Amino acid sequence: MSDIRKERAQKALQKKALYGSDIDLKQFSMSSPEESYEEDLSKLPPEMAGQILSAGIETKEENRSATYLQKNHSVIHCQTRQDGVEVLNIDDALAKYDWLHKYYWNMVSVDQDKYTAMAYLHPHHGYFIRALPDTKTILPVQACLYLEQENLVQNVHNIIIAEEGSELNIITGCAGSSRPGKGLHIGISEFYVKRGARLTFTMIHNWAEDMEVRPRSAALVENSGVFISNYISMKKIRSLQMYPITYLRGKDALVRYYNILVSPKGANLDIGSCVYLEAPGSRAEVQSRAISTGGQICARGRLVGKEENIKAHLECRGLLLEKEGMIQAVPELEAHLPGVDLSHEAAVGKIAQEEIHYLMARGLPEAEAIAAIVRGFLNVDIVGLPRELQSELNRVVEESEKTLL
């Protein structure tokens, strides 16, 4: 721990975040007993296995190239099944690779707010996933952060590196025990997509109802690199705020963000996506689908064009299914040069009666008609998403739809 960073972090421990409700960090416990390592994931307690499955994590590991599983503050499973793919506990990785320290807290600063400060001062592992140059993983790597202990804070730090010419698919499932209980998850994630690499990162949140979650992440994409980030949160969660940033630093770099957000009554989601287009030919697309069934959603987006010949589009569509809910779309476009092409599109409202009647005229009862429209609304065609991930995504969305409707 460097002294300068430590000092900065300590000073920032009271610093409120720009967005989201302020959380009193003192209410959470910082200590958790060490859990035993589990070689065989089929021996996990059924409740935990079910909760992580809903976040896209397979205990059979059949269709996965590697698995990282952390429970509370303990890494309970970490295994790689494919050459060229490394999956390690971040602390082991930092001990193993000196060079990794340059990637650690490189894009997220320790004094961004009290949550980053907390994560720096009290780290509780996290994962390191790396695809070696020109390695192609077809089967996704799965990583899961599970929080079971009541009133616990879980601070993780993740680093993902797709080396030059590699192809890496990751499913990260964040889940909590279904028992009601408070908890706080702070996740620092730093993504590095090297020249010509392709990283698809799908994060599925299946937290317990009373959780507060503050991810802080940033990505750097080099020449011709492709970063696809999918985020799904469809369950009730007390509060979740994040505003991940991608820096497109290399020529022809590309990022696509897809967010599928559902906010049930009592939930509060504040989710943004920010892209800095800093190299010629770079492109970005941000798509959000937000449904409120009584909860709050703020969908932010910010595109900053700093180079010639860049193109980026922001789209947010919101659907209010209940009177109590609220959806806010806040798109921001910032052009620093002529010759940048930035656009946005936002629409928030209720389901058009005309669409319901159309389906009813085909014989569907009203409730089924609404369900079909909602299903369509959530059906985002994610360009370039591998088939395995798409089917996993469909499965998770379909499962959540059942509770939603």
Add this chain to the structure above:
Amino acid sequence: MLRIENLSVRLQKKMILKNVCLQIPPGEVHVLFGPNGSGKTTLLMTIMGFPEYEVVSGRIIFQGEDITSLSIDERARRGIGLSFQRPPTIKGLKTGHMLEVCNRSHQDIDPYIRQLHFEDFLARDINQGFSGGEIKKSELLQLLAQHPQMVCLDEPESGVDLENISLIGDVINQVFQKDWPAKRTKCRREIKEERQMAGLIITHTGYILNYIEADRGHVMIEGTIACGGNPREMLRNIKKVGYEECVRCLI
């Protein structure tokens, strides 16, 4: 099949239909002529049961049952099918999935999909960027999947180019069992007697009659059915003297 008795309908505080009476027996296709704004679409929408069309008096009897107070979906499940003139786009709902949703009785509609050259549209969002002709084809396929007892078509020729209109006309004739297949085992009388599907087609121009067979025509003027008769004869006269003659009949 369908009997409409003294139907008066209000839309947004304005009376549109006044004392409409109409009867369509099973196996018959009727055409409803009339100038723009005469209430033709209102009649179809009321038969289908859209709640904004308020029935002030009268009844709609379908297959012996009073359906005047049934909801849209209940009417659809009893066998009324409607092709929309301007159906809404539903984003994310694929046309292929829409056809499955309509297809409660597992009809094989693949031959029709091929006949209408519609294979490439199944993966597209329903009605998203569809041309006039594509909408008609999609609506027809949905009706074929739905397999109703009675089909209501709202201006099936509007916005369709010449090439597609005969294709669409062919399929409509098949729907109404008015098609005489070249290779057939049954005699014409048998085919005719088997016809059960009833139809009500709205047409402003009458152009569709060049492509499909209809049994009877009606003219609607100012929310009332002015007269009925042989559809081709009526169309010829309407083309000659316009709808003014029908207005005169009403007075």
